[in-house]
Structure formats: structure tokens, C-alpha cells
Amino acid sequence: MNEIQLLTLLLSAIAGGVIGMVFFGGLWWTVYKGMASRYAALWFTGSLIVRVGVAVAGFYFIGRGDWRRLLACLCGFVLARVVVMRLTGSRLQHPTSSSTGVHHAP
Numbered sequence: 001m002n003e004i005q006l007l008t009l010l011l012s013a014i015a016g017g018v019i020g021m022v023f024f025g026g027l028w029w030t031v032y033k034g035m036a037s038r039y040a041a042l043w044f045t046g047s048l049i050v051r052v053g054v055a056v057a058g059f060y061f062i063g064r065g066d067w068r069r070l071l072a073c074l075c076g077f078v079l080a081r082v083v084v085m086r087l088t089g090s091r092l093q094h095p096t097s098s099s100t101g102v103h104h105a106p
Contacts, residue, residue, distance in 0.1 A: 009068060013075055015076065019054065019058040020076060026047060059073055
């Protein structure tokens with residue numbers, strides 16, 4: 001594998017990370033805004049359509065029919081999920097959950 005192919009895969013992974021940040025960051029923002037909205041169903045439905053559309057279009061244009069670029073993009077996407085969960089996870093914890101991970105019934 002030459003340097004150009006390696007650079008292409010690295011850029012594909014970075015682009016997948018950006019797509020993932022938009023997708024999962026948008027999901028977090030939708031939950032945050034949608035739970036307080038009178039039109040929660042509209043928030044969630046609209047967000048789903050936009051987020052999936054952006055993700056599919058991004059994967060389509062980045063992949064260009066090459067499975068290696070698609071795989072690199074997917075790796076960046078999954079890594080972005082981990083990053084977004086680490087950044088936003090503590091803000092969405094249920095108040096009755098304990099630090100041991102055991103959830104108590106209300």
C-alpha cells in the first residue's frame with residue numbers, strides 16, 4: 001500500500017468521524033430538545049430523516065465503491081460514537097441510577 005492509498009484511508013476515517021459526530025451529536029441534541037418540546041414526535045422524526053440522510057450521503061460519497069474506504073469511514077463513525085457518548089453520557093444519566101450500574105425500580 002503506497003502513501004496515497006494510506007492518506008486516502010486516513011482521510012476517509014476522519015470524514016467518517018465527522019459524519020459520526022454529526023449523527024450522534026445530532027441524536028443527543030434531539031433528545032435534549034425533544035424531551036422538553038410539545039412536538040417531540042416531530043423533533044425525533046425530522047432528526048432521524050436528516051441524520052440518516054447525512055450519514056448515507058456521506059458514506060456514499062466517501063466510499064465511491066471501494067470497500068476499504070467504506071470500512072475506514074465506518075471505523076471513524078464508530079469511534080465518533082464512543083467520543084460523543086463519553087462527552088455527553090454523564091448528562092443523560094437517570095437520577096436513580098447508581099455508580100455500580102444497577103438500576104432501581106421506581
